[in-house]
Amino acid sequence: MKQVFVKSYGCQMNVYDAGRMADVLAPEGYAETSAMEEADLVVLNTCHIREKAAEKVYSELGRVRQVKHARAAQGRDTKVVVAGCVAQAEGREILRRAPVVDVVVGPQSYHRLPELIARAARERVVDTDFPAEDKFDHLPQASPERTRTRGIGAFLTIQEGCDKFCSFCVVPYTRGAEVSRPVAKILDEARRLAAAGVREVTVIGQNVNAYHGEGPDGVWPLSRLLAALAEIPGVARLRYTTSHPRDMSDDLIAAHRDLPALMPYLHLPVQAGSDRVLAAMNRKHTGDLYRRLVERVRAARPDIALSSDFIVGFPGETEADFEDTMRLVAEIGFASAFSFKYSPRPGTPAAELEGQVPEPVKVERLARLQELLETQRQAFNRGTVGRTVDVLLEKPGRHPGQLAGKSPYLQAVQIEGGAHRVGDVVPVRIARAGSNSLFGEPVAAVSAAAA
Numbered sequence: 073m074k075q076v077f078v079k080s081y082g083c084q085m086n087v088y089d090a091g092r093m094a095d096v097l098a099p100e101g102y103a104e105t106s107a108m109e110e111a112d113l114v115v116l117n118t119c120h121i122r123e124k125a126a127e128k129v130y131s132e133l134g135r136v137r138q139v140k141h142a143r144a145a146q147g148r149d150t151k152v153v154v155a156g157c158v159a160q161a162e163g164r165e166i167l168r169r170a171p172v173v174d175v176v177v178g179p180q181s182y183h184r185l186p187e188l189i190a191r192a193a194r195e196r197v198v199d200t201d202f203p204a205e206d207k208f209d210h211l212p213q214a215s216p217e218r219t220r221t222r223g224i225g226a227f228l229t230i231q232e233g234c235d236k237f238c239s240f241c242v243v244p245y246t247r248g249a250e251v252s253r254p255v256a257k258i259l260d261e262a263r264r265l266a267a268a269g270v271r272e273v274t275v276i277g278q279n280v281n282a283y284h285g286e287g288p289d290g291v292w293p294l295s296r297l298l299a300a301l302a303e304i305p306g307v308a309r310l311r312y313t314t315s316h317p318r319d320m321s322d323d324l325i326a327a328h329r330d331l332p333a334l335m336p337y338l339h340l341p342v343q344a345g346s347d348r349v350l351a352a353m354n355r356k357h358t359g360d361l362y363r364r365l366v367e368r369v370r371a372a373r374p375d376i377a378l379s380s381d382f383i384v385g386f387p388g389e390t391e392a393d394f395e396d397t398m399r400l401v402a403e404i405g406f407a408s409a410f411s412f413k414y415s416p417r418p419g420t421p422a423a424e425l426e427g428q429v430p431e432p433v434k435v436e437r438l439a440r441l442q443e444l445l446e447t448q449r450q451a452f453n454r455g456t457v458g459r460t461v462d463v464l465l466e467k468p469g470r471h472p473g474q475l476a477g478k479s480p481y482l483q484a485v486q487i488e489g490g491a492h493r494v495g496d497v498v499p500v501r502i503a504r505a506g507s508n509s510l511f512g513e514p515v516a517a518v519s520a521a522a523a
């Protein structure tokens with residue numbers, strides 16, 4: 073049996089793709105390994121969203137080169153694949169910069185991996201096409217055993233690419249135009265996941281709430297797809313990510329009120345609080361539109377946990393603009409968030425803008441923003457102390473007898489396991505909030521006699 077080592081960077085889309093790459097390679101006789109030294113095939117599934125992400129790939133390739141040389145000294149061959157968005161964006165340049173690499177393959181072509189690896193025996197290969205065929209039609213399904221080893225929760229790609237063209241973002245170039253997968257294929261994949269023991273399905277896409285897939289009776293929006301997914305036996309929980317404020321439709325907001333399986337958590341990137349900056353970002357929404365949207369979502373589901381992405385130091389951002397971001401954060405209150413310094417991406421419009429913000433200013437603004445967001449995160453976590461929340465148990469906990477899981481609000485929770493098992497959804501009374509986890513005791517279900 074040959075061995076493959078797959079390392080993924082960046083977003084959930086890449087986590088999903090990495091799994092599917094392993095699925096394509098399994099029928100070719102590759103077993104997955106977590107030790108690069110053992111691998112006949114090394115796949116780096118890369119991210120290009122920020123400068124650091126791409127640089128990490130080149131430094132990792134340095135380590136790969138050492139492993140390849142060490143294995144060669146023992147007479148063992150190692151093929152090296154760079155996949156993902158850096159592969160798409162840099163293509164042949166990767167072969168030039170990193171002689172260790174044998175295959176460069178973009179996110180739309182990885183179903184061709186077996187054939188590309190075969191060709192790599194003779195030549196170095198680049199495939200960054202956007203092929204006419206649908207890669208999903210060419211990807212084998214994972215066996216139930218393989219699916220189960222990946223965990224109780226699974227990602228399911230329902231939409232790829234983005235047509236929004238935010239001026240800072242490489243996604244429309246690396247992942248291409250927005251495409252939704254047909255309803256039947258998604259439901260099929262979800263049924264397989266559930267049959268293998270998956271209890272929580274997170275449907276993903278770069279712009280997931282723009283989903284408009286072909287259904288049995290016309291085009292379905294995300295809300296209808298979620299309702300159909302909720303009907304699948306075994307699926308206890310549903311989530312979706314990542315959404316754009318402009319695509320947060322009334323029916324999707326209503327789903328947060330009407331669908332018990334849809335968890336009260338929404339990742340809705342706002343990026344900035346200043347309307348001037350939002351316009352320069354080509355976000356197609358204002359700060360107030362976002363505030364009104366949050367009000368409507370909270371009216372539908374008052375306890376919803378909100379999460380967001382922020383960029384500080386976008387070209388032209390003044391101190392007053394940044395204060396608008398801080399004000400928006402203070403007004404809304406986020407349960408969690410990701411925040412980044414603006415990083416000019418080659419080929420995007422914002423990279424050409426005047427008024428690039430100096431690095432020390434970005435560093436200082438990011439620190440202030442992150443301090444506020446961290447205070448809010450901890451306040452949100454403390455707010456669950458004393459409450460009883462359903463926890464989906466995902467894996468053994470830190471200590472023997474403990475189990476770790478997630479609250480509906482995506483908080484990590486540790487419990488004393490008792491008779492409970494991974495995969496159970498257990499009501500837990502939260503006793504204490506640590507810095508990264510909540511701790512609690514399972515509450516005995518109320519018996520009929522007591523009720």
Ligand code: 5AD
Pocket residue numbers: 121122240241242341343381382383412413414415416417
């Ligand atoms: N610089 C900094 N952050 C970026 N993001 C996307 N492009 C850039 C960039 N050029 C952030 C956005 C997005 C998240 C996935 O990454 O906040 O929502």
Ligand code: SF4
Pocket residue numbers: 234235236237238241242243244278279316
């Ligand atoms: Fe990038 Fe904007 Fe599309 Fe998100 S919505 S993937 S930030 S272009």
